[in-house]
Amino acid sequence: MKIADVVVESFHSTSRTASDEHGHGHPAPEHPSTQSLLKIVTDDGATGYCLGGGRREVMAQVVKPMILGEDPFYRERIWQHLNEAQRIRRDTLTDRAIAAVDMALWDLAGRALNQPVYKLLGAYRDKVPAYASTMCGDDMPGGLSTPEEYAEFAVACKKRGYTAFKLHTWQPPMPGAPDPKRDVAACRAVREAVGDDMVLMLDPYHYYNREQSLYIGRELEKLNYYWMEESMDEHSMSSYVWLTEQLQSLHIVGPETAEGKMWARAEWIVSHASDVSRGGTGDVGGLTPLMKTIHLCESHGVRLEVHGGGPGNLTALCAMGIPGEYFERGLLHPFIDYELIPPYLNALIDPMDDQGNVHISQQPGLGWDFNWDYIRDNTITPKE
Ligand code: LLH
Ligand code: MG
Numbered sequence: 001m002k003i004a005d006v007v008v009e010s011f012h013s014t015s016r017t018a019s020d021e022h023g024h025g026h027p028a029p030e031h032p033s034t035q036s037l038l039k040i041v042t043d044d045g046a047t048g049y050c051l052g053g054g055r056r057e058v059m060a061q062v063v064k065p066m067i068l069g070e071d072p073f074y075r076e077r078i079w080q081h082l083n084e085a086q087r088i089r090r091d092t093l094t095d096r097a098i099a100a101v102d103m104a105l106w107d108l109a110g111r112a113l114n115q116p117v118y119k120l121l122g123a124y125r126d127k128v129p130a131y132a133s134t135m136c137g138d139d140m141p142g143g144l145s146t147p148e149e150y151a152e153f154a155v156a157c158k159k160r161g162y163t164a165f166k167l168h169t170w171q172p173p174m175p176g177a178p179d180p181k182r183d184v185a186a187c188r189a190v191r192e193a194v195g196d197d198m199v200l201m202l203d204p205y206h207y208y209n210r211e212q213s214l215y216i217g218r219e220l221e222k223l224n225y226y227w228m229e230e231s232m233d234e235h236s237m238s239s240y241v242w243l244t245e246q247l248q249s250l251h252i253v254g255p256e257t258a259e260g261k262m263w264a265r266a267e268w269i270v271s272h273a274s275d276v277s278r279g280g281t282g283d284v285g286g287l288t289p290l291m292k293t294i295h296l297c298e299s300h301g302v303r304l305e306v307h308g309g310g311p312g313n314l315t316a317l318c319a320m321g322i323p324g325e326y327f328e329r330g331l332l333h334p335f336i337d338y339e340l341i342p343p344y345l346n347a348l349i350d351p352m353d354d355q356g357n358v359h360i361s362q363q364p365g366l367g368w369d370f371n372w373d374y375i376r377d378n379t380i381t382p383k384e
Helices: 056-067 075-086 095-113 117-121 147-160 180-194 210-222 237-246 261-270 287-300 311-318 372-378
Strands: 003-019 025-042 047-051 127-134 164-168 199-203 227-229 251-253 277-279 304-306 327-332 357-359 379-381
Touching: 003 056, 003 372, 025 056, 025 095, 047 095, 056 075, 056 095, 075 095, 075 287, 095 117, 095 287, 095 311, 117 311, 127 147, 127 199, 127 311, 147 164, 147 180, 164 180, 180 199, 180 210, 210 227, 210 237, 237 251, 237 261, 261 277, 261 287, 277 287, 287 304, 287 311, 304 311, 311 327, 372 379
Parallel strands: 127 164, 127 327, 164 199, 199 227, 227 251, 277 304
Antiparallel strands: 003 025, 003 379, 025 047, 127 357
16 A cells, blocks of 8 residues: 555635634634645555645645655654654644644544544543633623633533633733733632532633743632643743742643654653643644653653644544543634534534533544535535
C-alpha cells in the first residue's frame, strides 16, 4: 500500500461563529463559510480524512512531494520526516499542518483495518466526562458580557448534565479587558450559582503578569476552583515555576500553546513549571506526538489534560491510562446550540449523555461520520 495522492478539498457550508481581531471566536448570525477536508489516498483506494485539515497549497506543494509513495502505515517515519523539514519550512509546515497529516494517516489506518483508532492505540475507556468550555467573554447582552451571565450559563450547563465548567473570560479587544478583578468576579458568581458540587476551572487573559496571576490564583483557591491555565505568556517557563510554587490547592495546567511539542512538555515537567501537563493534537503536531506526550507524563507520574475537542483529542483520551480527566467540549455560548449537527456530518463527534459523559464513536477511523451527499453537492474545487 502506497500513498498515491494528498489533496485538500473545499466545500461551502454555514457558520454561526466569527473571530474577533485577536482570533477569539464569538457567536455571529449564520453566514456562508468554507470548510476544508484533507484526503490522503492510497494506490489501492484506502482513504484517510482530516476535517479542517490544512491549506491546499501547503499540502500540494510541501507535504505531497514528501510523502508520495510512502506506506501510510509508516506514520512514525512520516512524522519524523515532516518534523525535521519543519526547521526550514516553519512558515508553511506548521504544527497544525503536520497534525492534519498525522490525523489523516491514523484515520486511514482505522478505516483500512475496520477499527476505531482508540482501539488500535490500545483502548482504555469508551466514554469521558466532559467539561463545558465557554467562549471568551464578550459585550453581547444576554451572552457572556457580565459575571451574572456566566453564572446563568453555568447553571444551564449543569442542568444539561455537565459536571465541570471552564470559563474563558474577557480578552482584548473586548472593552475593559483584561481585568483580573472582573475575571475573579465572574468566577465567584459562577461558584455561588452552581454550588460546591461542580468542578470549576479558569482560562483567563493569556498575558497577565506574575502578580496578577497570583492574585487570581489565590482568589480561585478561596472559591475551590480546580485548575487555572495559561494566565501568563508560556514562553516564560520560570514565571510558571514561580506561580506553581506559590499556589497550594489550585492546579496550574500547562503548557497549552507553547511550541516544542513533547520536548517542551518534558522541560516543563522536569522544571516543575505546572502541576498538570497539557496538549492537544493541534498543539503538539498530531495524535502520534500527543500519545508520546501522554506516555511521557505517565512515566513521570504527571497528569495531562487534553486541550481542545475533536476526534483526535477524544481518541487520545480514550486510549490513555492516566488522567486526562476531562474532554473539553465547546467552545460553548448561550447563543449557540452546540448539539446541532453540522450539515456536513451525520452525527456529532462528541455526543454527550445526561450525566455529562462524551461517548466515542465505534466507527472505523477517528470517528468523523461524513454526510457525503452534502459535501459532494457543495464541493468548490476540485469537483469529484
Ligand atoms: O483564547 C481563546 O479563544 C481560547 O482560550 C482558546 O484558545 C481555547 O482553545 C483554549 O484555550 N482552550 O483551553
Ligand atoms: Mg486554554
